[in-house]
Amino acid sequence: MKKLLKGKKGYIKYIKKRNLKMxxxxxxxxxxxxxxxIEKYGTPKxxxxxxxxxxxxxxxxxxxxxxxxxxFKGISGNIYKEIEKHIKDxxxxxxxxxxxxxxxxxIQAAVIKSNNAYFYIEDKNVDEGRIYEYLLEFxxxxxxSNARVRISTKPxxxxxxxxxxxxxAVRNExxxxxxxxxxxxxxx
Numbered sequence: 001m002k003k004l005l006k007g008k009k010g011y012i013k014y015i016k017k018r019n020l021k022m023x024x025x026x027x028x029x030x031x032x033x034x035x036x037x038i039e040k041y042g043t044p045k046x047x048x049x050x051x052x053x054x055x056x057x058x059x060x061x062x063x064x065x066x067x068x069x070x071x072f073k074g075i076s077g078n079i080y081k082e083i084e085k086h087i088k089d090x091x092x093x094x095x096x097x098x099x100x101x102x103x104x105x106x107i108q109a110a111v112i113k114s115n116n117a118y119f120y121i122e123d124k125n126v127d128e129g130r131i132y133e134y135l136l137e138f139x140x141x142x143x144x145s146n147a148r149v150r151i152s153t154k155p156x157x158x159x160x161x162x163x164x165x166x167x168x169a170v171r172n173e174x175x176x177x178x179x180x181x182x183x184x185x186x187x188x
Contacts, residue, residue: 006093006096006184007093007094007095007096007180007183007184008093008094008095009074009075009080009094009095010074010095011074011094011095012069012072012073012074012095012097012106013074015065015066015069015097016066016069016070019062019063019065019066019069020066022058022059022062023059023062023063023066026055026058026059026062027059029055030052030055030056030059031052033048033051033052033055034048034049034052036048037049037051037052068097068099068104069097069104069106072095072097072106073106073122074094074095074108075094075095075108075109075120075122076108076122079108079109079120079155079158079159080094080109082155082159083109083111083120083158083159083162086159086162086163086165087111087162087165090111090112090113090165090171090176091111091112091113091173091176091177091179091180092109092110092111092112093109093110093112093180093183093184094108094109094110095107095108096108096110096183096184096186098186100130100134105121105123105126105131106121106122106123107119107120107121108120108121108122109158110180110183111162111165112176112179112180113165113171113176114170114171114172114175114176115144115146115147115148115172115175115179116147116148116150116165117135117139117147117148117149117150117179117183118150118152118158118161118162118165119131119135119149119150119151119152120151120152120153120155120158121151121152121153122153122155123153124153126153128151128153131151132149132151135149135151136149138182138186139179139182142179142182143178143182144175144178144179144182147179
C-alpha cells in the first residue's frame, strides 16, 4: 500500500485501510507472543505476557484511529474535480479528520487564500456554529489572529465561494502554507 500524505484526496480511505491492517496484524502478533509464553512456561506469569501487555499500546493507538475515521467518507470525485478546476494555484487540502473535545469531525476540503480559509463539510447534520467556533479559535491560538473562516455544507455554496476567491484578499503564499501546516497538524 503506497503511503498517502495528509491532506491529499484518498487520505481517509488510506488511513482506514492502514489502521485496520495494523490493528489486525498487531493483535495477531500479541496473541502469538502471549501463547508462546503460556506454552513455554505453562503459566501466564512470564516475560512474554509483559511484552504482550506493552505491545497493546501501539495496537490500541492504531485501533482507536481506525474507529475515529471509520464513519467518514472521502471527498466525492465530482466536487474534487470542480474544486481543482477553480483553485488555480491556491493552497487546497482534502479529507481532514480532526477531533474537538466533544466530537470527531471530517472536513472534506479546505481552500486557503491569504488569511481566508474556506471549509467544505459533506455531513449535513454537522453543527456549523460549533465547528466555526472551534476552527476560528484554533486559527487564533495558532497565531493567525486575523484569520477569516467560512464553512459550507452545500457543495454549490462552497464552489461559489471558491469561484469568487480572486476578488478577495491579495495572495500571501507564506501565510497560506503556515495555515495549511497548522491544519495538517490537527489531523487525527
